[in-house]
Amino acid sequence: MSRLTDILEFNKDFVEGKQYEQFLTDKFPDKKIVILSCMDTRLFELLPKAMNLKNGDVKMVKSAGAIINHPFGGIMRSIVVAVYELQADEIYIIGHHDCGMAAVDSHSILDKMKARGIDEKTIEMLEYSGVDLHDWLQGFDNVSESVHHSVQMVKNHPLIDPKIPVHGLVIDPTTGALDLVVNGEKEITV
C-alpha cells in the first residue's frame, strides 16, 4: 500500500469516527501568538508540548532553520497576515540546536540536484539571470546568531507595528528546553 493510500484510508475513518471533534477551534489564535520555527521532525509535537500550546492557541509558521529568506517573501507575509488579520500580537522566532540548516552545504545540494537529473545548463542559466543559488540555499553557522538576525529582520520590518514584541529563542530538540536569545518585551521602543 502506498503512503498516500494509507493516509487517505486512515483519513476516512478519522472523519467518520468524528475524531476531529477534540480539535475543534477557530482560525484566531487564543494566545494571540505567531511562532516561526524550523520544519525539523523532532519539533512537530515536542515544541507545542514544551510550550504548553494546544490546537487553536497559536499561528505556526515553519521554514527550514526558522530562517526568513526575504523581507517580502512568503514567511514574512505569513507573519504580517497573522498580526493584522488573525489578531496575533506577539511574535516568537524559535530556532533549535542540531539544526539541519547549520550543516547545509549549497554545493552539495546542487550536486544532488545534478545527480537527480537537473540540467547543469538550468543551474547556469539561473545564475546568469542573477539568482545566487548559493546564497538562496545558505544555512547558518550559529543558531543564536541566526535567531537574532531573524528577530531584527521582523522587528525592523517597515510593515510590522513596532509595539509588537518579537522574541527569539532556541529549543533543545531532545528535551524541549528553551534558551532565551531576545526578550522582545525589553526591546520595544514606543
Ligand SMILES: [Zn+2]
Ligand atoms: Zn532545523
